[in-house]
Amino acid sequence: MKILEILSEQVLDEFSTMHRGIRKELEKKGYRALGAGVDQEAYLEPDGNTVLKIFGTQGNRKKLSADQKMFAKWADFCQRNSDNPFLPKFSGWETFNYKGELYLQIRTEFLRPSGELGRAISKLGDALDYGEADYYNIATKPRTAGSYKIVSNAVGEKNVPLLLNTLLELIHKTHKKKGYNWDLHGGNIMLRPNGQPVLNDPYVVTAEWW
Numbered sequence: 001m002k003i004l005e006i007l008s009e010q011v012l013d014e015f016s017t018m019h020r021g022i023r024k025e026l027e028k029k030g031y032r033a034l035g036a037g038v039d040q041e042a043y044l045e046p047d048g049n050t051v052l053k054i055f056g057t058q059g060n061r062k063k064l065s066a067d068q069k070m071f072a073k074w075a076d077f078c079q080r081n082s083d084n085p086f087l088p089k090f091s092g093w094e095t096f097n098y099k100g101e102l103y104l105q106i107r108t109e110f111l112r113p114s115g116e117l118g119r120a121i122s123k124l125g126d127a128l129d130y131g132e133a134d135y136y137n138i139a140t141k142p143r144t145a146g147s148y149k150i151v152s153n154a155v156g157e158k159n160v161p162l163l164l165n166t167l168l169e170l171i172h173k174t175h176k177k178k179g180y181n182w183d184l185h186g187g188n189i190m191l192r193p194n195g196q197p198v199l200n201d202p203y204v205v206t207a208e209w210w
Contacts (some may be wrong), residue, residue: 022054022098037066042107055104066205070180074201075106077173085159086166088190088198106199111198112192117154120147121197125167125184128172135164163197170202180205181196 023033023041030046043052055068075090082089092107114121124147127133133141140150152160167184174182183204190198 022103026052041069045107049110051108051110053106053108055106066179070203070205071201074203075108084162084166085196086163088197088200100124108194111192111200114186114191114197117150117191117197119186120150121163121167121189122184122186123147123181123203124151124164125171128164128167129171129182133167138164143166154195166199170199174203 014074023043026043027033030041031043031052034041034042034044034051040053040055042053044050045052045193075093077086078087079090081087088111089109090106092105092115093107095104097103104119114168124138124144127138127141127144127147128135133144138144151163155163170184171182174180182202184199184202188199188201190200
């Protein structure tokens, strides 16, 4: 089931504060905790290739946060464009009950830091966002030529147009939506084991919206 379908069926105040017992049970089954943010926890599954993300709420607030809803829309967009190799793979949006309380979870692929390549892609995205270069001259502009060369060497010249078009589409969506900003820094660009770069979490929430 898609996340938007789940949220449309659930009363938002049903979602529960993250229970500490969830981590203990998952670790007993061979899951490894990767980290925790506000209202979410991430675990590497025993297969070593898949990450389980679990979403709860914080304190007395029972509604899903703006950050969670933004992530849900991002994951939904990626699922609708699953043939794009520059987008992460998500699967298995579903709710589950733990000790009578409701949680939301999704699985995604395990990705690794991208280093210099991620910084180069981020620079191209920022240049497109700020109008420092356009799609047609990004390879020759002084501020972007070096980054373009790093990216084209890594992904192949024939694949660069798809990457640039993906960046432009994501930037366009940002400008059409109030409440969040473009945030594709190098740390949000990851790598698959085969070296394929993946654009990950390119937005940051600036206000409550939904």
